[in-house]
Amino acid sequence: MRTWLTHLLLILAAFEASAQEKFIFENTPGKLPKTVVPRHYVIHLEPDLEQMSTEGAEGVEIEVLKPSSQILLNAVETQIWNASLAHGSSREELKPQFDAANQLVKFTTSMPLQPGSYTLSFAFRSKISNSSRGLFAQSYDLRGKAESLLATQFEPTDARRAFPCWDEPSYRATFQLSVKILKRNTAISNMPAVAEQAFGNDQKIVIFGRTPPMASYLVALICGKLEWLEDQVAGIRLRVLTTPGKKEFGEFALENTKKLLEYYNDYFGIKYPLPKLDQIALPVNFGGAMENWGAITYNENLLLFDPANSSSATQEQALTVLAHEVAHQWFGDLVTVAWWDNLWLSESFATWMERKAEEHLYPQWRGWLRACEDRERAMFQDAQENTHPIQQPINGEDEALAAFDDITYWKGQYFIRMLEGFLGNDAFRDGIRVYLKENQFSNANATNLWTALEKSSGRSVTKLASTWIEQSGFPLVKVTAECLNKNRVVTLEQSRFSFEPNDNVRQPWIIPIGILSTADPHAPRYALLEKITENFDFPGCDGALNANADSFGFYRVWYDPELLSRLGRDWNHLSEEERVDFVSDTWAMVMSNRTPVTSYLTLLDRLRSESSYSVWHNVIQALTMIDRLESGQSGRAAFQAYVCTLLGPLFQRVGWDAKSDEELATKLLRSDLIQTLGAFGDRIAIDEAFRRYEESRKAQANLAPDLRRAVTEVVGRYSSPAIYDELHESVQQAPLLEAKQDFYHAIEVALDPDLAKRTLQLAITTPAESNAAFSAVAVAGEHAELAWEFAKNHLDDLRAQHNEKLWSDLLPKIAEGFNASGYADELVQLVRAQGSAESLIKAKAAADQLRFRAKLKDHLLPDVDDWVLKKLDGRVQAAANEH
Numbered sequence: 001m002r003t004w005l006t007h008l009l010l011i012l013a014a015f016e017a018s019a020q021e022k023f024i025f026e027n028t029p030g031k032l033p034k035t036v037v038p039r040h041y042v043i044h045l046e047p048d049l050e051q052m053s054t055e056g057a058e059g060v061e062i063e064v065l066k067p068s069s070q071i072l073l074n075a076v077e078t079q080i081w082n083a084s085l086a087h088g089s090s091r092e093e094l095k096p097q098f099d100a101a102n103q104l105v106k107f108t109t110s111m112p113l114q115p116g117s118y119t120l121s122f123a124f125r126s127k128i129s130n131s132s133r134g135l136f137a138q139s140y141d142l143r144g145k146a147e148s149l150l151a152t153q154f155e156p157t158d159a160r161r162a163f164p165c166w167d168e169p170s171y172r173a174t175f176q177l178s179v180k181i182l183k184r185n186t187a188i189s190n191m192p193a194v195a196e197q198a199f200g201n202d203q204k205i206v207i208f209g210r211t212p213p214m215a216s217y218l219v220a221l222i223c224g225k226l227e228w229l230e231d232q233v234a235g236i237r238l239r240v241l242t243t244p245g246k247k248e249f250g251e252f253a254l255e256n257t258k259k260l261l262e263y264y265n266d267y268f269g270i271k272y273p274l275p276k277l278d279q280i281a282l283p284v285n286f287g288g289a290m291e292n293w294g295a296i297t298y299n300e301n302l303l304l305f306d307p308a309n310s311s312s313a314t315q316e317q318a319l320t321v322l323a324h325e326v327a328h329q330w331f332g333d334l335v336t337v338a339w340w341d342n343l344w345l346s347e348s349f350a351t352w353m354e355r356k357a358e359e360h361l362y363p364q365w366r367g368w369l370r371a372c373e374d375r376e377r378a379m380f381q382d383a384q385e386n387t388h389p390i391q392q393p394i395n396g397e398d399e400a401l402a403a404f405d406d407i408t409y410w411k412g413q414y415f416i417r418m419l420e421g422f423l424g425n426d427a428f429r430d431g432i433r434v435y436l437k438e439n440q441f442s443n444a445n446a447t448n449l450w451t452a453l454e455k456s457s458g459r460s461v462t463k464l465a466s467t468w469i470e471q472s473g474f475p476l477v478k479v480t481a482e483c484l485n486k487n488r489v490v491t492l493e494q495s496r497f498s499f500e501p502n503d504n505v506r507q508p509w510i511i512p513i514g515i516l517s518t519a520d521p522h523a524p525r526y527a528l529l530e531k532i533t534e535n536f537d538f539p540g541c542d543g544a545l546n547a548n549a550d551s552f553g554f555y556r557v558w559y560d561p562e563l564l565s566r567l568g569r570d571w572n573h574l575s576e577e578e579r580v581d582f583v584s585d586t587w588a589m590v591m592s593n594r595t596p597v598t599s600y601l602t603l604l605d606r607l608r609s610e611s612s613y614s615v616w617h618n619v620i621q622a623l624t625m626i627d628r629l630e631s632g633q634s635g636r637a638a639f640q641a642y643v644c645t646l647l648g649p650l651f652q653r654v655g656w657d658a659k660s661d662e663e664l665a666t667k668l669l670r671s672d673l674i675q676t677l678g679a680f681g682d683r684i685a686i687d688e689a690f691r692r693y694e695e696s697r698k699a700q701a702n703l704a705p706d707l708r709r710a711v712t713e714v715v716g717r718y719s720s721p722a723i724y725d726e727l728h729e730s731v732q733q734a735p736l737l738e739a740k741q742d743f744y745h746a747i748e749v750a751l752d753p754d755l756a757k758r759t760l761q762l763a764i765t766t767p768a769e770s771n772a773a774f775s776a777v778a779v780a781g782e783h784a785e786l787a788w789e790f791a792k793n794h795l796d797d798l799r800a801q802h803n804e805k806l807w808s809d810l811l812p813k814i815a816e817g818f819n820a821s822g823y824a825d826e827l828v829q830l831v832r833a834q835g836s837a838e839s840l841i842k843a844k845a846a847a848d849q850l851r852f853r854a855k856l857k858d859h860l861l862p863d864v865d866d867w868v869l870k871k872l873d874g875r876v877q878a879a880a881n882e883h
């Protein structure tokens, strides 16, 4: 990667710091007072799966920093007894006072405590949940028998559900856990087990080593029947653990963990700090993956790779998720965010590092090109009214949970990529090393990072960063150029990109912009746009100009018509990244009413010789959006027929069967094309999907893993009740979560309304299998109305199963299937009446998007329909003339 420094045209002006002060414990936000802090926990747990509760004993060495007669910590749905406080030889019994609304428990002492060390101890009983919060149980099928597994998910604020603790990230302490389990089971925690004692005939107590000082949300405990593969690298014991019968599918993860640890040990400049790293594949979806220090948990389909039955997409995903979670062992665990307003510091970094590590280990997978897909999603959210800055105040538990979204992960990822490009790879890496070294075994916020990067690069970072981190939205850069004396004067003008353009908003970003000409694509020049509009000199007048060199920038570019048509003419000289940016920016200009949709359709019609997966993936997203707007409209059949004429010949070139030595991108393109042609009613694709499905069923053989998702989706979409039953049975029989999810997805998208009703009923009777069912039935299955009415009629059940996520996630996602703005009001009213303030924000964002689609529908479809009819007529004419 080239460095921005060498070509920098403008030096950053001195900044007035608008950012936070560096991390200081006393000044960190949170509910808990900073007067009494934990230093060391000893926690013993005795989980009881029949009662779905855990009895425990806890002793906490605490330090009183300022005189206080109150000790306040977090607890949820927990009973506490036998509480006492010891200091030297004195001991006082304490009574717990619960504040359920604030998830707190308070102990009041008879006399104010003076600064010093004390030991707080108590017995407690907490709940085991079914919903992946706190300590939870998973039930899975093991060779025809129901088996259970216990695991924890504490981030952000659920350690308090398992044991009372100071459950805010800046209260670092050491932990020593022990657990009573069945003798036949294995228990995993952050540190290796140091002792095991038999207890009765069939139980044992496992005692784990003491952890380094760490945040409570990173504590982990996993107990069950487990088997594993193991290896070691640089003196660290590595294991990948699975439920019985699956350990060999951990080979890919184990091999790559070795490579990643070596890469990170070097990149971060600090060796992995624990004696072991366990990675555990959980058989039921618990929400993704979690970076518990030394004991990372994963949905098994995000970790395991079965060469015979896993798709190439799963393999790539396993690598990126692994790279993400292992990077967190430094970024998040060794150095932890001070408070959840800085969550991005952890998540944006791990998300950036997953692509960086992928490019390092598997450059042929083109990880950064793939990342454009995520950037699109983040830009779509960030172009709406109800978006939020990457860094935002977080007041309560619900807000902390809601912060894990596309803006935090993907906009943050791109901002960091842009910053790395601006500072140069080496200076950036050196700054990361300084940051980690200065803050290891402690907490930090953004200012700690900017200071370290300024130290390593000698450049001002804080002011630039604050324009990206602290304000919402992102820029549109308008580019015009004039040729003067054989050189170009390039004028860059920035405004906020929004789907509802508002010229009154003048909010400047400091934007590093790479400009290159197709006449000399290896010599980009770099400009730093700080004002609303600035001119920059660019040598020569040849070639087409591109104002997002290397596709680093999280901004949209709007070229003047002359520059745009020149770029279009030079299509074959553009890099794949540039071609993706071209189609994606053009579609964004259509959605924001800056460019007519007919220009976009004309552009697509010229792409017939284009073969890039990333370009087509982007285009297919746009075509799918238009198709959803067409739902129930008279123009839909013609639009779908036209898209089939556009994609059909491309699919003929790609073919149904993979060639040996085929690139990952081709496999992904094939899958995309089958799904799209299938959904758009292409008879040949649908028939062949059914033929392949029937063939594999009769032969009792598996579908080719790279085709499974696409073929079953097409079959599921048009399935009869009999096929629906077969697909549902395949969900039960598939040994790995990956295939289970593919079959489940297939039944979710059934067009037959009776089958859609069955899926909704299933979703409510077996919620663990189907947490995406409502959204899939509503959007891909085109039964938003059914899903909406069904959800409204089952609000009590759904609330019991999904808690607050019913309001913040499930209902807003059903609304994504509507294009009529009336439902926007209904959604907001429903969530306002029953959900939290945070859920209301999510509901309002979904309502905004719905109103936006309704407007887009009125605005685009007449032109789309008109253009398509002319195009199809032209084809019929041309065909008639040929004969």
Ligand SMILES: [Zn+2]
Pocket (backbone or CB within 6 Å): 291, 324, 328, 346, 347, 350
């Ligand atoms: Zn993460």
